[in-house]
Amino acid sequence: MPETTETHQEEQEGHAGTGENGNGRPETQDYTLRIRRYNPDSGDTAYWETFEVDDMSPSASVLDAILRARNEQDGSIAIRCSCQAAICGSCGVRVNGQSVLACNTHLGKAARSPKTDGTIVVEPMGNMPVIKDLIVDMDAVHWKKVRRVIPWLVPEGDPPEREYVVDAEAMIDVTQAMACIHCGACVSACLSMEVDPEFIGPAALAKAYRFVGDPRDSMASERLNDLAEDEHGIYDCTHCFACIEVCPKDVAPMNQIMRLRRAATGDHGIKDSNNGYGHEKAFVDIIERWGTLHEAQLLPRSFGEGSLIKSQIYPSSLKQLIDSAPTALRGVFSGKVSPKKALIHPKLPDQKEIRRIYEEIESKDERLELNLYITGEGDPDTEDEASSGDSGGPDAVERNDSAQDAASGGNDE
């Protein structure tokens, strides 16, 4: 299951990092931290150590508490930290199993987590090797992946005398990816990376979108081709939303990955060897025909626009189909799939309505993206624009809405 973020959505319970809240409501309490310790100097394996910190405001941060423990009890506790304001991105850790910035995770909330008995459990981020205590090797994982995506703008030819004239919204759009502070929370929480450590991952792919979406960049097509063809690239994401939920800066990395996919398929027609294109197209075609997902059709269609019934399986996809056979058979033997249900799939009664949606979308000259980062959510000034999203493509509307819902669940309510 994706982690759920509890840190930012707090009801207003008081505040300010170090003990009093902004508009003056003091309140304090004692807290217990259980910190994962590891020091390669000692030759010992990792262990847990408990620290008591007293008289702290529930709205002080977990970082404040860690620093209290370090400053007053044990100066050897290692954690990167600097700004204490969720800007520098240094203090990514896991609190009660969730990837967060320690500096914007409130103590009171962390202590009330259902995952703990009141003790606040702090450990280093996942998917990256631990160097010491709460410090992980970001260079070996995160930064290496960032360097993988050609992380700089490549404009065409010499720059103009003045600024590049570009659409205002395009700049706001890529500013969402620029808002990334490279804290590593999404990398830590990424389920795909757990399975495939080579996956380029949410942060680096969001960085890639920052260039693909930038009208000043001249390499969008090459970048997309590269990321679509890489078997650890954009199609390696399993769409689990974990990165969106943990991101402290509303970057919504998975949304950026989905936008890379839509740009790859919709704008550049890239038919990749990972069958990402085929898989997405299969979804769209199946829904158009049946109204709901016909799972038995998904695989053969994904691997080359084929169909089981009509024997249209592409020779190039045979190997992948054979590789998938054991999974399909397991489904049959375990009773999850019956051959009858798999082969005969009922259509939705009102298939006309679905056709109408498809026609409406396909009649547009241009593929539209709805980005709630630009339009705002639930904002009276912009609600009209937001609801006019039905002019966007199916992917654009559905995915952005659902993704943003998940994101806002973590942030704005």
Add this chain to the structure above:
Amino acid sequence: MPQHDVLVIGAGLAGQRAALAAADQGASVGIISKIHPVRSHSNAAQGGINAALNPEDSWESHAFDTIKGSDYLGDQDAIEIMCREAPQAILDLEHLGVTFHRNEEGKLGTRAFGGASAARTYYVADITGQAILHVLYEQLMKYEDVHRYEEWFTTALVTDEEGRIAGAATRNLRDGSMELFAAKTVILATGGNGQLYNPTTNALVCTGDGIAMAYRIGCPLMDMEMVQYHPTTLAGNGLLITEGARGEGAHLYNGQGERFMEKYAPNKMELASRDVVSRAEQTEINEGRGFPDGTVALDITVVPRKRIHESLREIVNVGRDFAGVDITQEPIHIKPGNHYVMGGIKTDVDGQTQVPGLYAAGECACVSVHGGNRLGANSLLDTLIFGKRSGEHAARASKGIATPRPSGEHLEREETMIHDILGRERSGRRIQTIKAELGKTMNDYAAVYREDEGLRHAHEVLVRLREEAKTTATDDKGVVFNQDVLTAIELGFMIDNAEAIVTGALERKESRGAQFRTDFPERNDEEWLKHITVTANGEGPEVAYSEVTLTKWEPEVRSY
């Protein structure tokens, strides 16, 4: 021994800009930073960057605003260079990929900022510093020849027998190994020293390392008493609320609901210079017209929601996460808080210090373009202009110089220093307790209002803390990421910085810019229109003066 033509210490905006500029000149460049470059405190510059880029604006107007803002202590030749080069600096950043806000025509758009006579602040929402820092780091990744030493801590600068810079002694935090760097030129870009105040808007890393290291090898520090208090910081923890909020139209109210800036700056109101607004707030608070928690209120609810969403997004988060206040719904309590040091290592307009081969740029330097008070959105500009100029000059200068061979004794001295710290037995107070007293002392006696007796008291405390800092022990005795020993060294750096600040503040017997002496409440151009330099002479700080460069703007009465 790693060798470079140009060794940059510090990798915020000034450092990265210097490194890129030096590399463009063909120099071999190394850049050292005690934290990963994107963690640098340049990130925290929210509001924007000034430039007279609009055809209706002029560099002269920008220069005049800056000079007036500086309370005429800024050097006008340096300010002229900065304001003339500003438009191209913005365009260069735009071409490199900074996602500056656009107007409806798709061209660069601006916002208003304090102390400025035109809306000339270019911005990326309220993450301008972060956006620029990350774009420069993108370039640094692209420039494969620039050698990055990330998470290396410099403990001392190294000079040769003639007093010329020869390199630096460093500690690799990852494994605790010590390394001596040989460098023909060294550029300090280590940022400010806000951590010696508590509270402060500055990050934990802002401990004045470069300023102290330069001071220790005999570099004069200039105008160190000029410490800026930002008008809008959160009461509890000192977190910054951008001036952009007032730029977008937010109001200030005292506890009685009065928009008190009417009394202090009837024309510019909330957008007067920072020193003026901070003093006004502190006066209201001191005279009992604040809120019971010692604050006044910033009302952002008057800014249209759409504008807040577009351009003050980060401040909404800060209000929510760190103050529990929805700034779109209710005013937020704020007060003046330590923010920036206008003073620093004395340099010329190419970043050269008085130690041959040593340069400084950004907040650690004092060119001086900010004089007694820095205008909002001029600090990013300072880092880029003088970072670039330092990098270019250092690269050119290094061409005619042989690579120095610094003596191994320097490294041994630093190794011994660290060895001694690690060998101390616990006795007396902890490092952080000493640091806390330092922060409180400075905030009590060297803040918005100062006077002779308080400053003398602060000085006595500093003398005591300096001795105490020499004996405080660490808990961590290891080599891998020993942050404890780092903090002990930083404490020494901070005390050096504090000494220079208090010395300057005691010396300047007038009120100008950020320095307000209640015992000398007037500006006194006749006696004090001059820079104060503080140099370490072995026994303590030695004070001297230097002329302020005036070109075409004569000092006038300053009102907003």
